Amino acid sequence: MKRVRREGTVRVEDAEIYFRVVGEGRPLVLLHGNGEDHTAFRAQIQRFRGEYQLVLIDSRGHGKSSLGCRGLNFSLMANDILQVLNYLGIEAPVILGFSDGANLALQYAVLYPKRLSALIAVSGNWSPRGMKFWFYQGVKWMYFWWRLAAHFHWKARCKKELYGLMALHPKLTEEELKGITVPALVIAADKDMIRESHTRKLAGLLPDARLKIIKNANHMSIYGRPEAYNLVIHRFLQELEKKDDAL
Secondary structure (H helix, E strand, C coil), X not given: CCXXXXXXXXXXXXXXXXXXXXXXXXXXXXXXXXXXCXXXXXXXXXXXXXXXEEEEECCCCCCCCCCCCCCCCHHHHHHHHHHHHHHHCCCCCEEEEECHHHHHHHHHHHHCCXXXXXXXXECCCCCHHHECHHHHHHHHHHHHHHHHXXXXXXXXXXXXXXXXXXXXXXXXXXXXXXXXXXXXXEEEEEECCECHHHHHHHHHHCCCEEEEEXXXXXCCHHHHCHHHHHHHHHHHHHHHHHHHHHC
């Protein structure tokens, strides 16, 4: 990586996108979930900062990144990630995303297939209908409420965009997913809000994917039981290192 700031913002059209770089080694980008920011990955930062160069990014409209003037969608946010990586001089990192961060990682891999070396998708979905029925209905109701509220108060706009990101996106196709050829790790919990059949289909569509269902875990257990997730992630990263050494 070229010598640049290890913390700051990158201007991407109408928004400022915050980033922070921690550690040294192979670049590993961490993309958080909806309504969170990069600090949610405390346990992953602690575990991996000694072996990898962690690139922590606050998604548009989250944390220290501004929302900009346009509605949120994963294509727009994937370009934000690309521009941060361009600024940092990182060509093809491993990208790890959780929940909406996993959806963002999938969209990024579809749009910029040469700009990542591997993909880790934790509790992600490639269509809103990948969510369990009861959760999806709640998300749609909240989106309707905040869309209505946004007509009366400007502060409601951000909430509308966040719920819209879950209610309306992502819109990936099976053919797009089949085109993601980098090594991939798909992780979900056995009590996830994402349907297990949807997770298994995602892993089946990705040509070079491994699947791990974490037992006795829920959607947020990557933070509540990080050791179980970190172990699986580390094994995958070690597998990548061995492949690189064999070349």
